[in-house]
């Protein structure tokens with residue numbers, strides 16, 4: 001045991017003397033020097049001691065000799081084999097005190113290299129005595145894991161570079177454009193939509209570029225006037241030519257969708273309806289865009305596309321995750337309430353059985369199935385309801401030339417012709433058997449809420465529901481569920497009502513209060529607060545319509561009514577069926593999950609490379625600094 005101890009100590013001495021000996025020796029020659037750093041002092045003491053022992057063992061430890069060295073030659077380092085033997089002894093002796101001695105090993109390596117050039121030093125040793133705890137300290141201090149940290153960072157960056165899926169991304173060629181002409185009953189709007197050219201995969205990037213309101217009435221109002229409907233669109237199409245970059249024109253799809261006005265025209269005159277569609281089609285084809293057809297949407301399509309628009313704009317289908325993928329948003333969808341000029345639509349997701357196939361619409365978007373309830377009430381748009389109301393009132397007063405209109409503001413007088421009321425297919429049930437279309441009719445406002453409500457209620461039938469439950473007019477409807485967005489005339493009426501009455505309308509009671517208030521106002525009172533004088537006369541009737549439609553018709557109550565959001569735009573995009581229509585027809589809304597991988601752009605790739613190079617420089621710098629510190633430390637200890 002004593003011998004092993006000696007050997008151990010001597011091996012340590014050999015390590016150290018090979019690098020420190022000279023310096024320490026020199027130091028020892030100056031004992032009067034001021035107090036040394038305690039660490040260096042301890043090292044010195046230790047080395048003195050180990051050197052003393054090693055001198056005794058010099059012969060035995062001499063290179064290539066198994067015999068004790070009897071001469072007085074200076075200390076020799078152990079050869080590799082010998083050091084390995086000592087290491088084995090040291091490990092047996094000192095299993096507890098673990099001294100990585102990386103630094104020491106380096107010193108050893110340096111000394112071996114120096115003294116035995118060409119020999120590969122590869123020996124590690126452990127030292128264990130209380131004194132050698134200083135070495136322990138030294139070893140730990142000097143062996144801060146800079147290199148492993150650097151390697152780790154390299155590894156991380158490398159892994160990042162390897163695992164981030166990338167693909168060559170060409171410079172995005174700007175935007176793609178699409179045009180939809182919303183040919184409504186009351187007017188036509190041309191919408192230009194745009195989306196980044198490299199994102200045609202339905203990932204929520206289509207936005208409204210601009211809107212152009214076509215002068216004049218809806219295209220159905222040009223029935224019988226060959227070419228007129230097409231010409232009415234020209235100004236807006238010219239604007240689209242200016243707004244969309246020329247090189248994009250051939251790839252810009254144009255869709256025209258006609259709604260309730262054309263549905264009514266098709267019912268009364270299919271030839272005229274076809275003529276109007278042909279007119280607008282040939283007009284659009286004279287422009288340099290890609291014409292994709294002019295069609296009449298069914299009420300069910302109109303409702304479903306409106307629902308798609310609402311939920312697309314609200315981001316209810318998918319959301320963009322931080323890892324660069326699109327995910328199902330996990331959010332509930334919102335129902336859509338559209339109050340047009342000639343029809344009104346209600347569409348929402350329902351878990352209940354849709355008892356009438358006519359009201360069922362299945363959509364698969366981003367890998368998710370949506371079971372929709374949708375219904376479009378033809379003749380229940382605002383303009384046609386107003387006509388029906390007039391017809392109902394005129395009929396109820398025996399078609400007299402002077403009629404009291406309880407929904408018009410008190411003291412308002414208006415004159416119109418019989419044909420203005422009875423020319424529509426929506427008023428056919430109220431039409432007298434024989435009448436003179438040119439006959440004048442004078443209407444006098446009554447401003448009477450109860451009478452107005454009574455007449456409006458006559459327009460909705462609640463009898464004879466053939467299903468488990470109905471909205472009105474024998475139409476099946478499950479109980480409304482979830483939140484809704486109400487747009488088009490719902491929005492116009494709601495905002496006018498709030499403005500004119502000063503009542504915030506977010507509950508059924510508030511709606512009733514506001515409606516009563518507006519119906520009791522006279523024309524001049526309304527004029528002082530309203531901004532659309534031409535529509536003032538209808539504020540009361542329209543307010544009563546939406547009250548009757550939403551509360552009694554659709555069945556919204558105290559719990560569900562506050563969930564209705566009245567709005568006409570979401571962000572900068574108009575809410576309506578047009579956007580949903582283009583998204584669906586252009587395959588911008590995929591049926592299956594987008595699963596989109598975000599490509600690494602050249603900029604991002606460059607930035608990553610730059611970071612990698614910076615990291616590399618930092619690591620090299622740290623490594624060099626660590627090496628020079630070690631050298632310094634060695635020198636200091638040697639001194």
Ligand SMILES: Nc1ncnc2c1ncn2[C@@H]1O[C@H](COP(=O)(O)OP(=O)(O)OP(=O)(O)O)[C@@H](O)[C@H]1O
Pocket residue numbers: 183184185186187218259260261339340341342343344381382383488489492493532535
């Ligand atoms: N700024 C406004 N203020 C009040 N009412 C408006 C305004 N603009 C349009 N309206 C009216 O709102 C109703 C709905 O208009 P919208 O343009 O949505 O219907 P449309 O598309 O012509 O009709 P449909 O979809 O039934 O064919 C119409 O009665 C219209 O007259």
